[in-house]
Amino acid sequence: MTTEQKQTVWSATYDLLRALQLTTVFGNPGSTEQPFLKNFPGDFQYILGLQEATAVAMADGFAQATRRPALVNLHTSAGTGNGMGNIMTAFLNKTPLIITAGQQTREMILCDPLLTNRDETMLPRPYVKWAYQPTRAQDVPGAIMRAYALALQPPAGPVYVSIPLDDWDQPALGRAVVRTVSTRFAPDGDRLREFAKRISASKKLALVYGQEIERSGGWDAGVALAEKLRAAVFHAPNTERLSFPEDHPLFQGMLPIAMGPLSDRLKGFDLAVVVGAPVFRYYPYIAGPVLPPGCELLQITNDPSDAGGALVGDSLLGDAKLTLEALLELVDDGSARAAPKPLNLPRDLPSPPNSPLTASEVYAALSELRPENAIVVQESPSNGADLALWWPTVKPNSYYTFASGGLGWNAPAAVGVALAEKKSGTGRPVVAVIGDGSLQYSVQCLASAAQHQLKVVYIVPCNGEYAILKEFALLENTPNVPGLDLPPLDIVSTAKGFGCAATLARTRQEIQAAFAKALSADGPTVIAVPIKHQIRPLVRPVSAA
Ligand SMILES: Cc1ncc(C[n+]2csc(CCOP(=O)(O)OP(=O)(O)O)c2C)c(N)n1
Numbered sequence: 001m002t003t004e005q006k007q008t009v010w011s012a013t014y015d016l017l018r019a020l021q022l023t024t025v026f027g028n029p030g031s032t033e034q035p036f037l038k039n040f041p042g043d044f045q046y047i048l049g050l051q052e053a054t055a056v057a058m059a060d061g062f063a064q065a066t067r068r069p070a071l072v073n074l075h076t077s078a079g080t081g082n083g084m085g086n087i088m089t090a091f092l093n094k095t096p097l098i099i100t101a102g103q104q105t106r107e108m109i110l111c112d113p114l115l116t117n118r119d120e121t122m123l124p125r126p127y128v129k130w131a132y133q134p135t136r137a138q139d140v141p142g143a144i145m146r147a148y149a150l151a152l153q154p155p156a157g158p159v160y161v162s163i164p165l166d167d168w169d170q171p172a173l174g175r176a177v178v179r180t181v182s183t184r185f186a187p188d189g190d191r192l193r194e195f196a197k198r199i200s201a202s203k204k205l206a207l208v209y210g211q212e213i214e215r216s217g218g219w220d221a222g223v224a225l226a227e228k229l230r231a232a233v234f235h236a237p238n239t240e241r242l243s244f245p246e247d248h249p250l251f252q253g254m255l256p257i258a259m260g261p262l263s264d265r266l267k268g269f270d271l272a273v274v275v276g277a278p279v280f281r282y283y284p285y286i287a288g289p290v291l292p293p294g295c296e297l298l299q300i301t302n303d304p305s306d307a308g309g310a311l312v313g314d315s316l317l318g319d320a321k322l323t324l325e326a327l328l329e330l331v332d333d334g335s336a337r338a339a340p341k342p343l344n345l346p347r348d349l350p351s352p353p354n355s356p357l358t359a360s361e362v363y364a365a366l367s368e369l370r371p372e373n374a375i376v377v378q379e380s381p382s383n384g385a386d387l388a389l390w391w392p393t394v395k396p397n398s399y400y401t402f403a404s405g406g407l408g409w410n411a412p413a414a415v416g417v418a419l420a421e422k423k424s425g426t427g428r429p430v431v432a433v434i435g436d437g438s439l440q441y442s443v444q445c446l447a448s449a450a451q452h453q454l455k456v457v458y459i460v461p462c463n464g465e466y467a468i469l470k471e472f473a474l475l476e477n478t479p480n481v482p483g484l485d486l487p488p489l490d491i492v493s494t495a496k497g498f499g500c501a502a503t504l505a506r507t508r509q510e511i512q513a514a515f516a517k518a519l520s521a522d523g524p525t526v527i528a529v530p531i532k533h534q535i536r537p538l539v540r541p542v543s544a545a
């Protein structure tokens with residue numbers, strides 16, 4: 001017998017995963033997955049998530065930090081359901097995740113036994129690029145190859161393959177075919193030159209930079225283009241990756257997250273060029289035009305759906321980095337353009353300090369000890385802007401949050417990012433700032449951080465409430481909403497229970513002592529910090545451009 005003949009679906013699949021470098025498997029096992037996981041090869045690593053929401057988001061953080069696709073193995077319908085919120089987030093994040101899920105035995109599936117994933121390809125839709133269950137066992141490796149190729153190509157995203165548990169021991173057709181696909185595409189040259197002309201002709205130009213720039217490795221190209229054009233640069237509203245240094249003199253902050261205020265902020269500009277983002281990702285509805293009168297819009301994106309969905313303007317499809325680099329060559333020098341006034345945000349602290357401290361005072365204290373190479377992961381809804389003020393992002397690959405607002409993504413994603421750092425040996429510390437409400441959604445990720453001794457410092461600002469929902473209630477005029485105050489939560493005990501070091505820090509001195517200790521530790525630390533109750537406008541007033 002030749003080796004070809006001896007191959008099973010199991011061995012052909014593991015060979016394929018090896019060839020695709022998908023040797024880190026994030027998952028939570030069940031009976032339907034055990035035939036896949038049996039005799040788990042020594043050159044693979046299984047990262048256990050104690051709930052599927054955690055497994056999916058850890059994989060997402062890992063994929064983003066390694067800039068490679070990641071593999072997730074979920075438990076049939078129940079596991080897919082648990083993972084679904086973070087599968088939705090991965091889809092909006094455009095993270096290439098190859099998700100496989102177990103399925104009942106083909107022999108028996110007709111009579112709906114326990115663990116059947118009914119309508120298995122429908123369950124994860126519409127938040128996967130492809131969902132498939134091979135029609136015969138021999139197609140499993142080919143289906144995974146197709147899933148990989150689809151996940152990776154722009155716009156990247158999660159794909160889902162359901163695999164009946166009796167497929168793994170079946171004879172394979174032979175070695176799986178290993179293919180490669182491209183991950184970026186260049187813009188159409190004629191249209192690009194037209195865009196370059198319109199950009200060069202603008203008298204007052206706004207560049208709106210979004211997540212695709214950071215994801216494509218286009219940070220430097222974006223800075224060079226802005227400098228050549230002397231343009232004002234904004235972060236796209238609700239962008240989940242930051243693509244421009246927040247301490248740059250051209251930087252003008254993030255555009256407001258609502259329609260009316262956003263168009264107000266663009267008053268006076270004759271052209272806005274949105275690179276690598278939808279037009280626009282709003283949160284609350286505040287009426288107003290999409291753009292102020294006299295302002296035109298150009299959009300560059302690698303996502304036909306975002307190009308199709310733009311409310312205004314002309315779009316060009318292309319990879320952000322390739323397009324920025326090409327534009328840099330084509331546009332006229334902008335030295336005649338008046339550079340915008342630098343932001344110069346006031347960073348004042350009260351003396352004596354508040355008791356408890358405000359979120360701003362907490363972030364100010366932390367920022368004094370900021371390691372130059374630290375990575376921030378942020379899910380602290382009502383005070384994320386305070387963090388940005390005191391801990392600006394100034395380098396690429398240093399800031400993560402979610403594209404969806406679906407809570408429970410960032411705490412486990414931080415584990416995935418820290419795992420990537422550990423594996424690559426760079427040793428960059430991950431500082432995860434997670435609200436006291438937000439931490440609860442995927443809190444079991446703390447056990448994975450402890451199990452793998454990852455360098456993550458969780459800062460948990462504790463206001464005992466869902467503050468941002470109280471802000472939303474004021475904006476929407478919806479008084480007396482129940483459920484906006486948290487029950488007493490002993491976050492320090494919870495974190496210790498999962499195996500993390502944990503401490504409560506109330507003052508600036510205590511925060512700094514705890515943070516310094518956490519940064520020098522090898523494993524994860526959770527620092528719970530009581531903060532002052534503050535309800536501020538959900539959409540902050542617009543200052544003049
Ligand atoms: C999965 C999910 N459930 C519910 C919500 C609604 N939600 C948005 S923000 C928020 C409260 C967040 O509270 P916390 O993390 O304590 O931050 P704070 O607003 O207090 O700063 C909730 C429940 C959501 N975004 N996602």
Ligand SMILES: [Mg+2]
Nearest residue numbers: 436437463465
């Ligand atoms: Mg809170």
